[in-house]
Amino acid sequence: MSVDAYLNFQGNTREVIEFYAEVFNTEITNLTTFGEIPPHPDHPLPPGMENGIMHARMQVLGSNLMFSDTFPGMPFTMGNNITLAIVSDDADELRRIYAKLSEGGSNSMPLQETFWTKLYGITTDKFGITWQFNQGL
Numbered sequence: 001m002s003v004d005a006y007l008n009f010q011g012n013t014r015e016v017i018e019f020y021a022e023v024f025n026t027e028i029t030n031l032t033t034f035g036e037i038p039p040h041p042d043h044p045l046p047p048g049m050e051n052g053i054m055h056a057r058m059q060v061l062g063s064n065l066m067f068s069d070t071f072p073g074m075p076f077t078m079g080n081n082i083t084l085a086i087v088s089d090d091a092d093e094l095r096r097i098y099a100k101l102s103e104g105g106s107n108s109m110p111l112q113e114t115f116w117t118k119l120y121g122i123t124t125d126k127f128g129i130t131w132q133f134n135q136g137l
Contacts, residue, residue, distance in 0.1 A: 001088040004064040006132055008081040013053035013069045020065070021058060030057040034071070038115050046072045055116075083122075083130040091119050094133050101125045 009016055017028050035050030052069040059065075066085060070076045088094055098111055104126035111121035111133060119135035 001086065001090065001093070002064060004066055004085045004087060006066045006068070006083045006085045008068050008070050008076065008083075010070055010076045011052065013056065013067050014051075017053070017056050017058065017067050020060065024058075024060045026058050026060060028056055028058050030055060032056070034069070043071070083132050085132040085134060087134045087136070089136050091135050094119055094135055098123060098131075098133050101131050 007016070017031075020026075021028050032054045033050060034045055034052045034054045037054055039045065049069075049072060052071075054068060056067045057064060058067075064087075070081075086094065086097060095111060098121055102123045102125075105124050107121070107123045108130075109120070109122040111119050114120045117135050119133065121133045122130065123133075124130045
């Protein structure tokens with residue numbers, strides 16, 4: 001299990017990850033563009049977003065950093081564009097932590113299966129910290 005930082009940007013994630021890869025002399029892994037993911041009928045991909053970064057990861061000084069462009073229409077506030085991501089193979093533990101962090105907070109995405117993992121969800125705790133949950137990765 002790990003807690004990883006997840007950074008969101010507004011259309012310039014490719015520039016960001018290339019910069020950080022150079023600074024920290026590391027490789028970009030798990031790079032997926034919005035154009036590579038299965039289409040969702042409720043959230044059609046706007047023209048021009050095909051090359052936007054849906055997800056990328058790199059190891060920086062022993063820690064995982066994950067990155068994404070915000071999907072058009074999603075809120076973005078410079079300075080508040082970081083969440084913490086819990087990654088674990090233990091689905092029961094993810095459910096327990098999600099439930100506890102959700103108490104007094106707000107859920108923006110209930111735990112559910114997605115095309116990339118068996119369990120994914122997002123909640124913001126009562127202190128305003130947003131947490132993402134991923135089973136495996």
